[in-house]
Amino acid sequence: MKQKKNRNSYILGMVYLFILLFAGLAVYLCYFTWKEAPQLVNSPYNGRLEKLNETCIRGDIVSADGQVLAASKVDDKGNEERSYLYGAVFSHVVGYTSVGEAGLESFANYYLLNSHESAWNKLYKELTDRKADGDTVVTTLDTKLQKIVYDAMEGYEGACVVMEPSTGKILAMVSKPDFDPNTLEEDYADLVSDSSNSNLVNRVTQGLYSPGSIFKIVTALAYIEQNPDDWEDYTYNCQGAITVDGKTVRCAHGNAHGKVDLKRAFALSCNGAFINMGLSLDADLYRQTAERLQFNQKLTTKFPVAASKFDLNSDSSQWSVMQTSFGQGNTLVTPLQNAMIVSAVANKGIMMNPMLLDEVKSTDGTQVETFAPESLGSVMTAKQASIMEEMMTEVVNNGTAKILQSENYQAAAKTGSAQTDNEKETNAWLTAYAPVKNPQLVVSIVLEEAGAGSEAGGPIVKKIFDAYLEK
Numbered sequence: 001m002k003q004k005k006n007r008n009s010y011i012l013g014m015v016y017l018f019i020l021l022f023a024g025l026a027v028y029l030c031y032f033t034w035k036e037a038p039q040l041v042n043s044p045y046n047g048r049l050e051k052l053n054e055t056c057i058r059g060d061i062v063s064a065d066g067q068v069l070a071a072s073k074v075d076d077k078g079n080e081e082r083s084y085l086y087g088a089v090f091s092h093v094v095g096y097t098s099v100g101e102a103g104l105e106s107f108a109n110y111y112l113l114n115s116h117e118s119a120w121n122k123l124y125k126e127l128t129d130r131k132a133d134g135d136t137v138v139t140t141l142d143t144k145l146q147k148i149v150y151d152a153m154e155g156y157e158g159a160c161v162v163m164e165p166s167t168g169k170i171l172a173m174v175s176k177p178d179f180d181p182n183t184l185e186e187d188y189a190d191l192v193s194d195s196s197n198s199n200l201v202n203r204v205t206q207g208l209y210s211p212g213s214i215f216k217i218v219t220a221l222a223y224i225e226q227n228p229d230d231w232e233d234y235t236y237n238c239q240g241a242i243t244v245d246g247k248t249v250r251c252a253h254g255n256a257h258g259k260v261d262l263k264r265a266f267a268l269s270c271n272g273a274f275i276n277m278g279l280s281l282d283a284d285l286y287r288q289t290a291e292r293l294q295f296n297q298k299l300t301t302k303f304p305v306a307a308s309k310f311d312l313n314s315d316s317s318q319w320s321v322m323q324t325s326f327g328q329g330n331t332l333v334t335p336l337q338n339a340m341i342v343s344a345v346a347n348k349g350i351m352m353n354p355m356l357l358d359e360v361k362s363t364d365g366t367q368v369e370t371f372a373p374e375s376l377g378s379v380m381t382a383k384q385a386s387i388m389e390e391m392m393t394e395v396v397n398n399g400t401a402k403i404l405q406s407e408n409y410q411a412a413a414k415t416g417s418a419q420t421d422n423e424k425e426t427n428a429w430l431t432a433y434a435p436v437k438n439p440q441l442v443v444s445i446v447l448e449e450a451g452a453g454s455e456a457g458g459p460i461v462k463k464i465f466d467a468y469l470e471k
Contacts, residue, residue, distance in 0.1 A: 058082065059112040059134030061094055061104055064171075064358060067143045069094050070105065070181075078130070084181040086143070089150045092202040093141065093173040093356070096181040099188045103202070107303045108137045108357060111369070116362035133363040140169035140358050148467050149174045152460040158427075158447040159203035159335040162464060165343035165439045167373040168352030172464075175203040205305045208332040209446055212418030213269045214429045215327030217341060217388065220266055222289040223277045224384055234262045234277070242272035247319055249275060249326070252417065252452075266391040267399030269415060271326045278325025283314045292379050293341050294351070295333070300376075301354050308333040327416060339444035341379075342431045345392065346412070346439035349385040351376040393436055401432065403458035409435040409469045413461075415454045425449040430457030434465050441468055 057080060061070040069090050073081045082097055084090070095103020105112070115122065115132035122132050142162075149160050149172045162172040177199045179191060191199055201207065224231045240256035241248050251257065251271045257264070265273035278286075287310060291297060295310035309332040312324050323329030336354060344351040353374040360368040380388070392412035395401045401413040416429035428450040433442040443461050450456035 055131055056113050056115050056134045057131045058097070059115075059363075060136045061108070061112070062136060062138050063141045063143045063146075064139060064169075065143055069139070069141070069143075072134075082181075086146075087182060088178040088180045089146060090141070091178045091181050092175040092204070093170075094181070096184050098181070098185040102200070103303075104137065104139065104356060111135055111137050111357075111360045116366065116368050117364070135368055136361045136363065137357065138359045138361060139356055140164075140171060141173070141356070142171040145172040145464065145468060146174065148172075148463055149460070152463050153447075156447045156450060156456075158445065158450070159207050160443065160445040160460065161204045161336050161339050163339050163343055163354065163442045163444075165346040165352070165433060165442045168340075168343070168354045169358070169373070170354055170356050171441070173202075173204050173356075175201070175207070203446075204335050205303065207334055207446070208306050208308065209335070209427060209429075210329075210418040210420060211327040211331060211333045211338065212416035212427065212429050213271075213327055214338060214414045214416035214431050215324075215331060215333070216266060216269065216274050216416075217345070217392075217414055217431075218290055218293060218295075219274050219278055219281075219286075219325050220262065220391065221293075221380060221384060221388060222281055222286045223262065224387060225289060225380075226281055226285055231262060236260055236265060236270070236273040236276050238265075238270050238272045240272075242275050244275070244279070244322060245318060247322065249322060263391050263394055266414075267394040269395075269400050274326045275322045278321050279318065281321075283312050283316055283321065287312055293344070294337055294376070294379075295331075299337070299353075300374075303356060305336055305354075306334055308337045327418060335444045335446050338429075338431055339442050342414075342433055342444065343442045344379050345385050345388045346433040346442055347385075348382045349378045349380040351379045389436060392432075396432075400454050401430065401458065403454055404432055404434075404462055404465065406462075406465070409465065410437065411465060412436050415452070415457075417452050420449075425451050428452055428456035430454065430461055432461050432465075434469060441465065 057074060058072045060068050062068050068085055070084050073083050093103055095105040097105045112134050114135050116135055117132050145162055153160060153174055153176050157176050159175045161170060163170055179199045191197055237259050238257035240254045241250040249271055257268050257270045260270055260273055290310040295308045298307055299305045311330050320329055324331050340351055353376055355371060357371045359370045362368055389412055392414055395413050396404045396411045400415040404411040404413055411432050411434035413432035417426035418429060419426050428447040431444045433439045443464055445457045445460060447456045
């Protein structure tokens with residue numbers, strides 16, 4: 001009897017185990033369908049896309065203001081040709097399909113190769129041996145802003161992204177040098193034959209740069225978090241350089257800023273003060289602040305973004321801490337992630353996931369799918385965001401970004417110059433948002449080997465703000 005009871009308990013245990021495994025599989029399938037299916041569908045290894053391509057004419061990609069950015073032309077024999085109506089202006093963000101796929105052409109592939117035409121239209125086209133018309137992908141991009149950024153960056157190499165901080169919508173994305181997607185197939189061999197050529201790289205999402213002084217936003221936030229009761233009492237007497245254990249770092253142009261508090265040090269971008277602050281921080285907590293701001297994280301955007309890097313910890317050398325504190329050393333960031341951090345400041349501490357897709361429509365204008373803004377949660381308190389806003393406003397009013405002053409709006413900003421090679425000019429950074437009272441735009445720009453952020457990037461950011469906020 002006892003043996004039979006044990007056998008029944010064993011059978012019952014196995015039943016429960018299989019029920020648990022089945023439930024786990026069901027949960028995973030639900031998660032996969034909801035979260036991972038778009039990535040699977042858009043995978044180049046998915047044969048379903050090739051089948052869709054045989055029955056559907058690739059749909060249009062349009063801007064938020066209704067301009068067609070990419071369309072398919074079909075001749076009398078049914079041959080298709082992809083046309084990019086703005087040429088190189090949207091090259092990296094819209095992408096291409098001629099030599100593989102990139103940009104929106106890649107991660108919106110499934111929507112472009114699906115058709116929600118009426119059943120009668122589909123049946124008629126099938127009977128007449130014609131393809132159905134693919135759906136239209138409506139982006140968040142603003143053609144006017146994109147053109148302004150593109151033209152203003154003429155002659156530079158670098159990247160610029162413009163975002164709406166409250167939603168994460170990307171309004172403009174420009175990477176230089178660029179290419180013409182209309183002639184990419186003919187130009188491709190020349191573009192890839194030189195290993196130093198990087199025209200095809202989208203620097204906004206894939207460019208990893210030393211942040212320079214724009215990283216002082218992160219260091220300042222870490223200092224405020226670790227000194228919540230007395231950060232306002234911080235002072236430092238800047239003599240133009242700081243020396244620790246025989247290693248010296250100078251402020252820009254060797255400027256001696258004198259006695260500064262945290263706000264003044266931030267406005268003047270005082271390297272000495274930030275190194276002094278950095279050396280006082282708990283490195284592990286400093287790292288936690290950076291990782292909350294998405295450093296060392298795989299971003300959950302619907303398009304690929306390189307992971308930014310922050311490698312300080314409690315075992316790091318003093319020199320590494322000194323370098324990291326003002327944005328040098330091994331720290332790397334993409335222009336997009338930098339825009340996300342500044343957007344969080346503008347958005348009272350809430351970081352939004354960047355988005356490029358707004359909605360999908362059928363050819364007759366019927367809405368097929370919409371994409372809602374996604375919050376990544378609070379990365380700083382509203383009070384901390386307010387403090388950072390006050391300091392970034394001071395950068396414009398009495399600091400290194402006076403070029404952004406305007407009678408029509410108040411901007412907040414941080415400038416930066418990042419050294420990459422002692423024999424070359426620094427990379428110029430500028431990140432800003434406006435207007436402060438009702439933030440509508442965040443801009444993050446880096447110009448390679450262009451010198452000071454305010455001098456090189458300032459005029460471009462000013463053009464963007466003036467065009468958008470004075471309309």
